[in-house]
Amino acid sequence: xxxxxxxxxxxxxxxxxxxxxxxxxxxxxxxxxxxxxxxxxxxxxxxxxxxxxxxxxxxxxxxxxxxxxxxxxxxxxxxxxxxxxxxxxxxxxxxxxxxxxxxxxxxxxxxxxxx
Numbered sequence: 001x002x003x004x005x006x007x008x009x010x011x012x013x014x015x016x017x018x019x020x021x022x023x024x025x026x027x028x029x030x031x032x033x034x035x036x037x038x039x040x041x042x043x044x045x046x047x048x049x050x051x052x053x054x055x056x057x058x059x060x061x062x063x064x065x066x067x068x069x070x071x072x073x074x075x076x077x078x079x080x081x082x083x084x085x086x087x088x089x090x091x092x093x094x095x096x097x098x099x100x101x102x103x104x105x106x107x108x109x110x111x112x113x114x115x
Contacts, residue, residue, distance in 0.1 A: 012106035024062030027073045032090055033058050036101050040084030052111060056101065064088075067103070071099075083092060 010076040021027075035053040057065045060102040064071040064079055066088060071079035077090045101109045 006040050008102060010091075016080050016087065018080055018082060018084045021061050021063055021072050025062065027062035029062050029064055029073075030056035032064055032098055034098075034114065035112045037112055039100075039108040039110055043111075050112075053112065066101075 011042070024109040033056055035055055037050040037053055041051060054067065055065075059065065059070070061081075062073060070082040071088055072082055074080050075089070077092070079088050083089075086104065088101060088103045090098050091102065098111050100111065
């Protein structure tokens, strides 16, 4: 099986380049911090029904913690996992506040507003 995967999907094992973390004051990691709910949650239910929340926390060096990994800024809204195994991307709303987080092909979360 493995030979088949390596033959037809050789790039799946490649790691993305991991840059050195930029200076923490350039990343503004605090804007990404919060609790995120899966997009398939029931947003029209009263009360809103969310299956689980996943936290995003910031480190003093400007990197983020998410899904048991440390993430390094590549640009203003995109981060690469410290081992190069994937990206996460944030989407702001029209005012610039972070609204969504996306990881991989279809994984998406909505940021829960601070109370």
